[in-house]
Amino acid sequence: MNLRANPLSSGDGVLRAGAFVWRFDTSPSPLSRIYRVRIEMAQERSPRTFIETPDLAELAGGRDLPHVYHNPTRLCLYLPGTSEWQPWMRIDQTIVPWSALWLWYFEDWLASGEWKGGGVHPSGHDRELGRPPRLRFRDQTGVHA
Template sequence: MKRRNLTISQQFLALRTSPLCVGAGKLHRERLVWCFDARPSSFGRSYGARLELAQSGPPKVYVISPDLHNLAEGRRLPHVYSDDPPRLCLYLPGAFEWNRSHRLDLTVVPWAALWLFYFEEWLWSGDWKGGGMHPGDFEASRIARREQAT
């Protein structure tokens, strides 16, 4: 049985009532914006994040503070899109890990906290252990598999 897509209003209500992402936001006609603090562990720092969801398109999570580039001290940030402020790469588009029937507070928000956990570990070790694949990497791996098969 296919689950029904949630409206932006339903997503906003779920965010407002969720203990997982206490914050504040605005519901606009075509999109929602939700600002919240995320702490990836009891020993980690607190990050200010902004979640945006438009009527169409994927959810986007940006880290507003502290500045991730400053924390990285000149190193290239791992697993982010090139937006400023950095937009987190939380799932592979087209791989059906997230769709509009999934609540943001139960998927994207915890994924952002997990990303921050791996980010803090990366700051210390220099090795990204969060896994994942970027859309360009996905296409490259498909091409490589196709070439191996021939």
């Protein structure tokens, strides 16, 4: 209900036992392209956010995409294990605006080559040792993009 009522996330979805998929179109600014976003949520799991169109890798022109998880490519919107997102939080008030904010920084990165969205990104060495990611920088809002 909240997703449907929120003008930022009005779209369509499919609800199944213990899971749902929500799709909506968004544009991070009036001058931006329109992106088709898919949010998948399953019981006992955090929401997963994907950009269906346009193809982010194609837009990046061969550059490695910043702040995404791979295989398949999904957006890194918050740092897991830090309580930035909790199951009681409303998707339309968290994941939806965080997705638009991520896209804002993505478009800036396309033009500048620099990710200005802040956030945490684990180094390869941290992953090999099983260490938690080290904080590199964060934006003024405290949102990890």
